[in-house]
Amino acid sequence: MKRTVISDGGKYAAAVRADRTGLLEISGFAAYDGSGHEVFPGDLLSQTRYVLSELIAPILNEAGGGMDTMCRLSVFTTDIRQWPPVWDQVQLLIGAPPAMTVVEIPSLVGKIAMVELEITAATNGKSQVREEVRGVDRGAKPVLPKSMAGRDWELHAAAFQLGQGDLVFLSGLGPTDGDGNTIGAGDAGAQTRQIISSISAILREAGGSLDDVIRVRVFATDMKNRPAINAERMKAFKKPRAVSTFVQVSGLEKDDWLVAIEATAFIPKLDH
Numbered sequence: 001m002k003r004t005v006i007s008d009g010g011k012y013a014a015a016v017r018a019d020r021t022g023l024l025e026i027s028g029f030a031a032y033d034g035s036g037h038e039v040f041p042g043d044l045l046s047q048t049r050y051v052l053s054e055l056i057a058p059i060l061n062e063a064g065g066g067m068d069t070m071c072r073l074s075v076f077t078t079d080i081r082q083w084p085p086v087w088d089q090v091q092l093l094i095g096a097p098p099a100m101t102v103v104e105i106p107s108l109v110g111k112i113a114m115v116e117l118e119i120t121a122a123t124n125g126k127s128q129v130r131e132e133v134r135g136v137d138r139g140a141k142p143v144l145p146k147s148m149a150g151r152d153w154e155l156h157a158a159a160f161q162l163g164q165g166d167l168v169f170l171s172g173l174g175p176t177d178g179d180g181n182t183i184g185a186g187d188a189g190a191q192t193r194q195i196i197s198s199i200s201a202i203l204r205e206a207g208g209s210l211d212d213v214i215r216v217r218v219f220a221t222d223m224k225n226r227p228a229i230n231a232e233r234m235k236a237f238k239k240p241r242a243v244s245t246f247v248q249v250s251g252l253e254k255d256d257w258l259v260a261i262e263a264t265a266f267i268p269k270l271d272h
Contacts, residue, residue, distance in 0.1 A: 004016065004017045004018070011087070011097065012097045012098070012099065012100040013096070013097050013098055013099045013100070014099065015099055016071040016072065016098055016099045016122075018071045018122035019122065020162060020167065021162065021163060021164060022064075022122060022123045022124055022161065022162065023071075023120065023121070023122060023123075023161070023162045024059075024060070024063045024065060024069075024119075024120065024121040024122070024123045024143065024159055024160070024161050024162075025120055025159060025160050025161075025162070025214055025215050025243050025264070026056060026059055026060075026118065026119040026120070026121065026158070026159040026243060027118070027156050027157065027158055027159060027243035027244050027245070028074075028076070028116045028117065028118040028217075028243075028244060028245030028246070028247075029051045029055045029056065029116060029117055029118075030047070030051065030108055030109060030110060030113040030115065030116045031046075031047035031048075031050045031051055031113065031115070032110070032151075034148075034150055034151055036151070036152060038110050038111065038112045038113060041112040042112070042114075043114075044077065044079060044082045044083070044086050044114045044115055045082075045085075045086045045089055045090070047113070047114050047115050048086055048090050048115050048117070049089075049090060049093070051115070051116075051117050052067075052090060052093050052094070052117065053093065055148070056117065056119055058145040058147050058148060059143055059144075059145060059148070059158055059159045060121055060123070061145070062143050062144070062145040063121070063123040063143045063159065063161050064123045064124040065121050065122070065123035065124065067093060067094045067095055068094075068095050068096065069121045069122050069123055070094060070098040070119055070120075070121045071098050071099060071120050071121055071122050072098055072099045072100070072101075072119065072120040073094075073097075073098050073099070073100045073101075073117060073118070073119055074100070074101045074102075074103075074117070074118040074119075074245075075100065075101065075102040075103070075115065075116075075117060076103055076105050076108065076115065076116045076117075076118070076245070076247050077102070077103075077104055077105070077114060077115045077116075078104065078105060078106070078107065078108060078113070078114050078115075079104070079114055080102065080103070080104035082114075083102055105247045105248060105249060105250075106248050106249070106250060107223050107247075107248035108247060108248070109223065109226065109246055116245060116247065118217075118245045123161060139162065139163040139164055139165040139266060139267075139268025139269065140160045140161065140162050140163065140165070140212075140214050140266045140268065141160065141161050141163070142157045142158070142159070142160055142240040143158060143159040143160065143161050144157070144158045144159070145158075153240070154234070154239075154241075155230055155233065155234065155241060155244065156216075156241050156242060156243055156244035157240040157241060157242065157243050158243070159243060160214045160215075160240075160242075160243060160266070162214075162266055163268060164268065164269045165266050165267050165268035165269045166266070166267045166269070167264060167265070167266055168203065168206050168208060168212075168264070168265040168266070168267060169264055170199060170202055170203075170262065170263040170264070170265070171262065172217070172219065172260045172261065172262035173195050173198050173199060173260060173261055173262070173263075174191075174195065174252060174253055174254060174257045174259075174260045175190070175191035175192070175194040175195050175257060175258075175259065176194070176198075176254075177194070182254060182256045182257065185256045186256075186258075187228075187258075188220070188225035188228040188229050188258045188259055189228040189229070189231060189232050191257065191258050191259050192228070192229045192232035192233065192259055192261070193232050193236075195259065195260070195261045196210070196232060196233070196236045196261070199213070199261070199263050200236075203265055206265070206267065207267060208265050208267040210236060210237055210238075211237075211238055212265040212266055212267050212268075213237065213242045213263050213264070213265045214242050214243065214264055214265060214266045215242050215243050215244070215263065215264040216233075216242050216243075216244050216245075216261055216262065216263050216264075217244075217245045217246075217247075217261070217262040217263075218233075218244065218245070218246040218247070218259065218260075218261050219247060219248075219249045219252065219259065219260045219261070219262075220246070220247075220248055220249070220258065220259045221248065221249060221250075221251065221252060221257070221258050221259070222248065222258070223248050225258055225259065226246065229259055230246075242263070242264075
């Protein structure tokens with residue numbers, strides 16, 4: 001399955017069209033080696049190249065795709081001023097540019113990470129190994145190259161490849177009740193529980209469940225709250241857990257929010 005650029009925005013594609021079947025959702029990745037150590041301190045170009053060549057490319061290949069199947073690339077960087085010359089270099093690895101969003105954020109996971117890349121690609125739907133997930137083929141299967149199998153995948157999967165089914169896109173949710181009141185003021189764990197409860201209720205209404213979540217984006221106001229937030233995610237979601245991007249932001253919709261979460265779910269169409 002090939003992507004189709006339907007509007008050329010110049011430096012980046014303004015829009016890309018792709019079939020849903022075979023769509024590949026890849027987790028947000030920063031430059032960590034196989035032992036979990038950050039690499040290339042202070043070097044945005046080398047960090048970006050590492051993520052693309054050592055992490056993203058093997059996943060794309062495992063899913064039957066390549067750099068030319070990339071539809072969307074989201075770039076979260078701590079130094080946006082350095083990005084234009086970096087893009088001039090790394091575009092040579094990608095080829096024709098996908099649709100892109102580039103934003104500057106105050107902090108990423110880790111001490112020296114300068115960039116995190118999150119990707120959606122249009123693959124042919126034929127990964128090297130088709131897996132049964134939680135006892136049933138749910139239409140979205142995890143993709144993990146052997147070269148990356150030794151990494152820690154407890155919190156999130158590397159990627160999910162989609163089959164036949166429906167995507168459900170949830171708005172970014174904060175820790176509020178039905179009346180808009182903030183739940184768990186000052187407690188990131190309690191706020192995360194409230195958000196996950198809201199996600200669960202919405203998905204039940206859509207005919208799905210938390211088990212159908214394939215991607216989450218977590219926006220936190222302070223990286224110090226990451227352990228509490230992730231602990232609640234580990235309790236609520238079963239393995240293989242959704243692909244994930246976790247970034248620190250300067251502020252959220254309400255002053256007393258410590259976290260907001262955006263989710264995408266995939267509800268399969270099952271044969272009966």
